[in-house]
Amino acid sequence: MKIIIQLCVLSLITLFVSIPLSSAGESDQYQDSKNLYMTKFCITCHGQQGIAVAPNYPNLAKQNKLYLINQVKDIIGKKRTTKLTVLMTEHPVINSIQDKEIVDIADYMTNIR
Numbered sequence: 001m002k003i004i005i006q007l008c009v010l011s012l013i014t015l016f017v018s019i020p021l022s023s024a025g026e027s028d029q030y031q032d033s034k035n036l037y038m039t040k041f042c043i044t045c046h047g048q049q050g051i052a053v054a055p056n057y058p059n060l061a062k063q064n065k066l067y068l069i070n071q072v073k074d075i076i077g078k079k080r081t082t083k084l085t086v087l088m089t090e091h092p093v094i095n096s097i098q099d100k101e102i103v104d105i106a107d108y109m110t111n112i113r
């Protein structure tokens with residue numbers, strides 16, 4: 001009987017400790033997408049929190065996901081060209097980015113917290 005009570009107390013403690021941890025912790029998907037945003041160099045121009053580092057660069061944070069996906073594809077595919085899109089099209093890492101990576105980064109930017 002004593003052991004059962006101890007087990008109940010232990011599991012209750014585990015429950016209370018794990019609830020705040022799991023809600024405060026970032027999901028694996030969120031973390032993976034965040035890493036992509038950094039390792040694919042987006043962060044260098046579009047900023048740590050998706051707020052651009054220069055006034056003529058766009059902020060991406062909280063933008064619509066589908067819009068972000070379409071813009072990256074258009075810029076990389078040279079359908080959207082401005083004086084500044086060369087910054088992305090001439091970058092070897094960015095211009096070889098995969099569709100799945102674009103979607104994940106867009107998802108991260110839309111949901112950034």
Ligand code: HEC
Pocket residue numbers: 040041042043044045046056057058059060067068069071072075081082083084085087088091094097105
């Ligand atoms: C060297 C700087 C630089 C890097 C690195 C860069 N971008 Fe950009 N990006 C720009 C600039 C500048 C523009 C604006 C181009 C224009 O004036 O049309 C832009 C435009 C965009 C847009 C369109 C935004 C809008 O509001 O229309 C998206 C989306 C975007 N970039 C995503 C990305 C992603 C994702 C990465 C990483 C894979 C990335 N960029 C890396 C400079 C950069």
